[in-house]
Amino acid sequence: MFTTILNKKPLIHHLTNAVTINECANMTLALGGSPVMAEDILEVEEMVGHADAVVINIGTLNAASRASQLLAGQTANRLKKPIILDPVGMGATTLRTQFTKELLEAIHFTVIKGNVSEIKTLIGQVGRSKGVDVASGETLDFQVVHEFAGRLGTTLVVTGPVDFITDGKRQVKLTVGTPRLGYITGTGCMTASLIGTLLGAGYDAFEAATYGTYLMGKAGEVADEAAGLGDFRMGLFNAISLTTEESLKGVLTSGE
Template sequence: MEFKKAFTQLLHEVREQKPLVHHITNYVTVNDCANVVLALGGSPVMADDKNEVEEMVAIASALVINIGTLNSRTIESMILAGRQANKLGIPVILDPVGIGATQLRTKTAQEIIQEVKISVLRGNMSEVKVLSGLAAKTRGVDSGDDLQGGREIAINLAQKLNCTVAVTGAKDIISDGIKTAFIENGHPMLAKVTGTGCMATSLVGTYCGVTKDYFLAAVAGIMTMGLAGEKAYQALRGQDGIGTFKEKLFDYIFNLSPDEMMEGAKLDVQ
């Protein structure tokens, strides 16, 4: 119960402080990521030119790096921004989208991890397995793996990288190497909308912008998306489909209350 109270307090802090969340993210979901940060109560900025990323990071509360649509120009910007964030004590949240699908993605994620201290890593099971040096099944940017053995994988990678690792799927697993949380909120419809994983990472980044407890922030961000998925699906009527579902995701996050987080959380922390 005390843990649940702590992450509902984070929701209050986000809406009070309106943290600026700097994104270097992919162009498929960039608009959705910006809007989900706004819906939660934060302030998004999407700047990826190497000539301004260090200045932008300097005024931000958190940095989100998403490798969904890589190119040589933004890879350099990601490293520059990440180093600056580390220098200034600003949390860095990494989403290694599709790592394992191509050599470029794998090499880039590994380079970022080597050059930048990550606060939270958020990925699906295939992505986390690749970063852990394990065999994984990757279909484009989608996971081909289930969550079997996920607890140990998350704990080991969190200890290896000295960060919080969030593995999202049918059952979300979040670990900082000591504490591990299991979240069973969500709905299968989330997987039918492009970008819900990216948006979850942006939510985590927004919560990270108001606390130094990045494990707590990761739980709050993943929980928020899971609850929104449940509520959005429950609100569908008649011929409503994924378009309406996506709209309702934003509406629910915008209207999310601490009481709803407390009451709706399907959470186990060990």
Template sequence: MSSTNLDKVTKILSEVRNKVPLVHCITNYVTINDCANILLAYGASPAMCEAYDEVFDFVKLSSALYINLGTLNKEQEQAMILASTSAKIHNVPVILDPVACAASVKKIQVINRISQVGKIDVIKGNIGEIKSLAGQSANVRGVDSIDSGEGALESCIALSKKCSCVVAATGKKDFISDGRKSAIIENGTEMFTKITGSGCMLGALCGAACGASEDKFSAVVSAILSMNIAGEEAVKAANAPGSFRVKLMDCIYQLNEEKLKEGAKITWK
């Protein structure tokens, strides 16, 4: 493992806590509270602003914009497009979570529109969503991926080159690429699949990390590693979904660079 790469990744946690980035979230209603709370525990500041009349100006004040398509409606669609336009004008990083894009033509249309009028710096989805966006066949069930992960890294690389952004595909292993360099993370816990919103919370953390660092590839690796290490710690103390959710917040709050370095299982490509 490259110690230089790992040093870059782990230092971003401290950068988040020093800079306290404001993460503007337009996210789904199922997990909005979880996203806000995990951002606070991570050291960032959440703003769950989606009113059309406010988003353009609010993006200007933000360190990052997190767009989650999970419960997409017409009002959110309009706000997302306007917010992404503002992000392009004001050079604010945009993290897109294409929830259920493999099962919804409408969501693909919205993603294309955001790409046309705004910008996307990071696409973070499960393996099924990322393979679908990359034009590969994927096994999905609603918002969940049941894909084996075969070809996931290749899909990340291809989509990254196509969209000129960092791409992350999450699953039993997590794959991240900026089209030139890649990482595979093998940390985490199956308990993430037993609670609603683990992926959404991770997307919000990616927003915080990207809001604190210019190195978007390292920022996304750092956010995913942080979530996974915290999950591993949480499941030791709470082996049922309800208590795991609560303990996860505590473990995110208690993270430090040393814990990330000691626990990291990353392969660099």
């Protein structure tokens, strides 16, 4: 595990996808953080006050979760806590697109992570999102993303065959991973948890976004030798739990 994370044991408050909540909790633990999943609006502000970072994932929206996520984000901003947004399915439905826009108007996010379709919709282009999936062959101009991140004052993560991370000043492309990461539920959500854990441990936004994205891709490569998807899923957690800071040398400057 990461000694820097273990020494702090950051508390990561998730308001996340009900489908993947257990995976997100376990991935946070695997990296050395401490997860909490408190979504009731009556305790959201208090829990954000305890947390070292906040993860908002709009994967399974309803009226109650929308209100809690909005309040959690505003509270995190007020208390100067880092916060990551995973706009799952933005562009797939009017509700998801409009709610993400509402969040962006009310909250400044430290990191925003999404697939090509979601980020295309975010920056005002037409994405072809099908929920959590990306339409085949969809592309995105990374320079446009880089400039948008600078204007927004946030770090953007675009996941795909090539992952792209930018804060408008620095940028890196990562080519780690395996197609099998798309064959099980929650690898994108778990990536957000990894980024959130790194943010909570004190890494800056660009570092946390790059390292968290890299770690999921690398874990996929390590687990890829598993014969079945169940073993592959288990292999992801094993790989993350055995990761050390040493494995990240050079990732920020050169990518991989």
